[in-house]
Amino acid sequence: MEKIVKNVSIMCFHDELCQVYNALMTALSLLREGSKVTIFFGSRGVNALHKEKVKTLQCLPDQPKEFGEAVMRRMEEMELPNVEDLFVMLHMEGAKLLACPLNVPLFGMSETNFIEGVKLANPATYYKEVVIMADMNLTF
Secondary structure, rough: OOOOEEEEEEEOOOHHHHHHHHHHHHHHHHOOOEEEEEEEOOOHHHHHHHHHHHHHHHOOOOOHHHHHHHOOOOHHOOOOOOHHHHHHHHHHOOOOEOOOOOOHHOOOOOOEEEEOOEEOOOOOOOOHHOOOOEEEEOOO
């Protein structure tokens, strides 16, 4: 069966665990099907790229605590990889991980806070070279 290769741009603007997880799992699935994947983290999404903050992302923080805890238990029962492991897989398998250079300082971060493999996006070329050139643009 022939693989369909696409240029995929994924934008993640949230730091809620389920949104970040969905963005990363989608990216990994597309990457493993042979697509070229770039994931851009903007707005609160940059918090997912922080070495320490990534460990404390919450699932459904706007819902009663027991809902988020139930989802987390179910994820553990399903033996799904955690967010940190997904980032490692994406980096090692060739996804491009980019952070918004405007939002990083707004959230009190610098490049030294990033998990491995993350680079600052170049605002002069990001949209022209990634978003416009993409076959698919997905947002989370």
